[in-house]
Amino acid sequence: QSASSPPPPPTVLFENQRRYLLLGWVPCSGLLSDPPAWTDPCNTAHSAPDFTHWSPHVDEGTSSDGWVYATAFHRLPIEREGGRASQRPNDWVRRRTWLYADESPTPIALSGDQDSDLAWTTLVRIFTKTMATRSPLDIPLDPLAFLRLMNEHSSSFARMCSRCIPFTEIALLPDLVVSCIYARAAYGFAMERGHLDGAFAYLAAHTVSKAKLNVVTGVDTRSNNRALCKLSGLQDIRLSNWCGQTFRPAHYVAVDAHLKWCVIGIRGTLSLDDALTDLCGDWTPFATGFAHSGMVRAAQFVEESILPTLEMVHAEHPDYRFVITGHSLGAGVAALLAVSLRKHPFLAQCRCFAFACPSIMSYDLAIDCAPYVLTVVSGFDMIPRTSLATIDRFIHELNENCTGTAVAQAVMRAIGKPEWAARSTCRAATAFERLDDSERHYPPGRLLQLDSRTPTIIGEALTTDYQWILASHRMIDDHLPHNYLTPLTAALHAALQSETGCARDRLEYAAAKASAI
Numbered sequence: 001q002s003a004s005s006p007p008p009p010p011t012v013l014f015e016n017q018r019r020y021l022l023l024g025w026v027p028c029s030g031l032l033s034d035p036p037a038w039t040d041p042c043n044t045a046h047s048a049p050d051f052t053h054w055s056p057h058v059d060e061g062t063s064s065d066g067w068v069y070a071t072a073f074h075r076l077p078i079e080r081e082g083g084r085a086s087q088r089p090n091d092w093v094r095r096r097t098w099l100y101a102d103e104s105p106t107p108i109a110l111s112g113d114q115d116s117d118l119a120w121t122t123l124v125r126i127f128t129k130t131m132a133t134r135s136p137l138d139i140p141l142d143p144l145a146f147l148r149l150m151n152e153h154s155s156s157f158a159r160m161c162s163r164c165i166p167f168t169e170i171a172l173l174p175d176l177v178v179s180c181i182y183a184r185a186a187y188g189f190a191m192e193r194g195h196l197d198g199a200f201a202y203l204a205a206h207t208v209s210k211a212k213l214n215v216v217t218g219v220d221t222r223s224n225n226r227a228l229c230k231l232s233g234l235q236d237i238r239l240s241n242w243c244g245q246t247f248r249p250a251h252y253v254a255v256d257a258h259l260k261w262c263v264i265g266i267r268g269t270l271s272l273d274d275a276l277t278d279l280c281g282d283w284t285p286f287a288t289g290f291a292h293s294g295m296v297r298a299a300q301f302v303e304e305s306i307l308p309t310l311e312m313v314h315a316e317h318p319d320y321r322f323v324i325t326g327h328s329l330g331a332g333v334a335a336l337l338a339v340s341l342r343k344h345p346f347l348a349q350c351r352c353f354a355f356a357c358p359s360i361m362s363y364d365l366a367i368d369c370a371p372y373v374l375t376v377v378s379g380f381d382m383i384p385r386t387s388l389a390t391i392d393r394f395i396h397e398l399n400e401n402c403t404g405t406a407v408a409q410a411v412m413r414a415i416g417k418p419e420w421a422a423r424s425t426c427r428a429a430t431a432f433e434r435l436d437d438s439e440r441h442y443p444p445g446r447l448l449q450l451d452s453r454t455p456t457i458i459g460e461a462l463t464t465d466y467q468w469i470l471a472s473h474r475m476i477d478d479h480l481p482h483n484y485l486t487p488l489t490a491a492l493h494a495a496l497q498s499e500t501g502c503a504r505d506r507l508e509y510a511a512a513k514a515s516a517i
Contacts (some may be wrong), residue, residue, distance in 0.1 A: 015027075016028040266329075
């Protein structure tokens, strides 16, 4: 009697589709080497489920709606670089796993385009406001102006370095090096594959190499997590979100048991969506001052995402410190997140290490967060010096150094009108000085200046030292993560030569991490 009873219905089904030119994705027909449209684990044809109690299985190796992609069905079980969570140009088949549950499944929440639309609207408004006060003749077109400005700004940088207070906090060096490693690791697979080793490598990743593999949307969570562990040495990853969108940067939460840290790492700019967050540079009230509106929204998203995980870590390890770190966009979001998180009692002692952080705060707010936010700036890096106001000043400076302007000033002096020439040369300074406090913005917290050429730590700079974008051939290269890690690591090794106290264990741990990468 038991032999004649029907087998139990399957609890797992596979949905199979093939892509055709002009038609797109269609259910498989079962012809030739294709499986049927629906199969069970034994690869037997099955009818489509009624979906009442069925839901797609989504994990680190699938897309947000459960699909995995391949060139052919027999290749689906084979691992490939970057995973199979996204479609590539030569992918012609895809499969999705459906699981049966007694309760009705929770529908998959797919993100909309509202944030992206808001970002574009904000960007158009900022551009319109900026160009409304500017004539097309104000656009600097003389390439020699940049070269002239380089000589002038090289002297300005030397004067700024001479004013820096020497850095003597040797005990802080391990924290700086390790947090820089963790900020760098937040780029995941793209960093592991060398796409941020140089400006041309970064450009190639978004142009030539993109046809083969999109390092932003074409890499699954499993591959990014594996790269994160390799780059950082962390093994206890509590949360990771690699689906970066506008106002929603990629981030992770991990535990460093040796240092007794709970690390919150936030990725910098790696996609168009990240760039839109960067460019939404109008200002909004925040805490005790004003801040970059795009990054405020991003910090609010990250806080909502990570807070339950942080509460769990605190319950397990009440003596652990919470350390927030990031590079570029990630640094700006990290600094704002640190300000916001301190309102929670168990996070009141959180600390932020921000590398290449943009100018995102009003002066009072930047000073107020100095006890717990440390911003690191390498060489001529333009990003910490960039805000709408400093961009406007930089354009004025380029105009003043154009050949046409120099000829016009010479003519003014020749005809006995030197005051007209003087009026022209002071435009850049007055353009910045006439702004009110809500329009002038600065990098947050304490500021530590590095020199990537030596490489060495120069010392602590003033908040007001970053009101100019400095023209230099290194203004982009100095922004790269390795030009932050190299000077810090060099200082760490120098400290190891002389340190014999209780800080040596932490110095050695940081040096071992730096050597491992």
